[in-house]
Amino acid sequence: MQKSRIQDLVIGLIAIAIGVFLLLNSLKFPDTTKQFTWFVLFVFIGLGLILVITSLINAKKPGGQEVDAKTFKNPLTMFLLVLLYVIMLDKIGFFVASVIFMPVTMLYMGYRKPLPIIFVTGGMLAFVWLLFVFELKVRLPQGLLF
Numbered sequence: 001m002q003k004s005r006i007q008d009l010v011i012g013l014i015a016i017a018i019g020v021f022l023l024l025n026s027l028k029f030p031d032t033t034k035q036f037t038w039f040v041l042f043v044f045i046g047l048g049l050i051l052v053i054t055s056l057i058n059a060k061k062p063g064g065q066e067v068d069a070k071t072f073k074n075p076l077t078m079f080l081l082v083l084l085y086v087i088m089l090d091k092i093g094f095f096v097a098s099v100i101f102m103p104v105t106m107l108y109m110g111y112r113k114p115l116p117i118i119f120v121t122g123g124m125l126a127f128v129w130l131l132f133v134f135e136l137k138v139r140l141p142q143g144l145l146f
Helices: 004-030 029-055 069-093 092-109 114-135
Strands: none
Touching: 004 029, 069 092, 092 114
């Protein structure tokens, strides 16, 4: 089995394990939120199963790419950015964290035009505010400023 196939197998097994763990923890959720949570987790577990099965089926086939540390640079950096964003949500609130996260992510991904970055960030946050806060009366994470 090639290196990339083994990595697919491991990632699929980790996804299944995380999905089952979260599924077991979601048993104590209220019935109103349990349905959506279970749907998302079953899809997550199903995708993990598909990854495991395809890596086992393709184990004997030639091909695939070798994966090295350089290949994981962008996904790892994005994972760390998203993790930092989730931590910031609780500390400084949704809107302030999003105003920081969205432009930083766009700049990291190579987009350099300031005007579209400002309008996309402002437009997305205005849309979220209008839909969730104003119309649906959903409370978003609040922090120091908002």
